[in-house]
Amino acid sequence: MSSADTGTEVTEEAPAVDERRDAIVAAVAARLGDAVVGSHVEPGVDVWVRVTRDGWAEAAQAVHDLGFTFFDFLSAIDWYPNIHGKNEEPPTNPITVPATSAELEHGVTGGETRFQLIARVFSPEQKLGVHLRCDLPDDDLSAPTWSRIYPGADWNEREVCEMFGIDFPGHPNLVHLYLPGGFEGHPLRKDFPLLARHVKPWPGLVDVEAMPGEPDDDAEAEGSEAE
């Protein structure tokens, strides 16, 4: 495995090894070479492989050739903190915005940019799936399309395009899927406010306080009543 991240969480206490999933990472890395920049295996759970943006289309072809012919989903993550908060009083976490995108907290495979594409494909023979990821530079939000390799990616890419503002050159019909044609903004970006919450705060958040007449510290019992 050609990764700095591999095994950081795996080797913590139980030296669990998942040979089938490790073999997937090895096979993808052998095929893609330098394009694989990170990977993560959680034994018995899932596989993540992070590739460079240039290797994004090649990665799709590679996993398709390796038998991962079932297209699961394609989406994106905005790692920017939720600057609008959750309209809770007081906020549970102070909101800090790092100066550069590389300082943002990224997920299991690490990352350097604000936006990451995520996709998952599945192998009907091995009954295993693999998550693929890639970083998108902040000044050029675009990635090659997958729709020629996995036709199911067509609608998923249209959704990502309108929700995150990510371009997919080569896509046959990159128009809005859900939103009306003239909609401005990209709703799933973290800096897009949820206006309904600004107009009227969510009353449900009050419920996490202790019920009257109950001691606060019975945190152990009756977790079901917590909502």
Next chain:
Amino acid sequence: MTVTEHERAFITSTLSESRINLEIESDGMTLNLGPQHPATHGTLRIIVKLDGEQIVACEPTMGYMHRGYEKLCEFRTFPQVTTLVNRIDWLSHFANEVPFILAAEQLMGVEAPPRAQYIRTVFFEMARLGNITLFLGEMGLQLGAMTALFYAFRDREHVLNLLEAVTGGRFHPNFDRIGGLKDDLPKGWIDETKAVMKKIRGFCDQMETLVMGNEIFQTRTRGIGVIPKDVALGYGLSGANARASGVDLDLRRDNPDIAMAWKHADFKVWTHPDGDSFARYWVRLQEVRESTHIIEQLLDGIPAGPIMAKVPRIIKVPAGEAYVQTENPLGWMGYYVVSKGDLGPFRVKIRTASFNNVSVLPWVAKGLYVPDIVTVLASLYFILGDIDR
């Protein structure tokens, strides 16, 4: 020269008329199916380009019911999300909650006690019964056989009553909790359920003769909307749609790692090699039968014990990422949950079955005749809330 309001209206109407004439006289014609059409289970608009009676191109247009669940989830705490996701596929209510709860449990390192796992699985299968029985009747309705629908509603009612007896909700039980379930089963429920399972099997027999054995039904479904195996995989078709195309995949059997009780039941995964509309109906009918057997087996083997694991009163999910997928009535449903150690999720990607299942429609509709598109839509079986999220 100024144009009066009246004149402008006249010009507009003349122009629109000439446009219509142009459309009729040209070699193609555009037909709008929906947004409100009985075959769309919600508000899905399908723009069909016709050459005579034959479909040249087909473009589904959705978003009429887009509620932005992925954004809304980011503004809710973990327990609140279950209420929300209940409404994604409103016929599979409980089944929508399970993968999300499992993902949260996986991040927290909590596992529901065995009894809770069994009851969860039983409810999951009952959601399947409530969903697919309606399909079995409804597909008949779409093709002109109205009686089947009433039978479906009659027998589905028994399943909903059972769910109501435990959860208090017929459509949105909101019964699953992180770490277990809200309540245990009431007294006498197990015997009652077993009696209902017999009724459901009787319903399946009825549908087999009444709908599937019908000559008109067979002529209208056999060989219509054939989806080959590789296309099904490429588009991500899952559930009965994929199995009707010969893809032998069922997460109940193929994903034994999740904390559900399917691994304790013995059942067969039915596949059909044809991939046409008839095969999709056939596979679903067998699935309902298998489902009743799964429920009976699980109810026989249900262990005693608690129904709730120890979880803190205020649920904070540790930072991490989890993707849990289950075999929902309509196909695979998965939640990609990213947590940052907060009260609520940081990002939730909801992979719904109908979204991928319907994305194959432009491919499959090409070359079909107009009435067949209703057959294909009905047999692909989607719920609009599941597409639009």
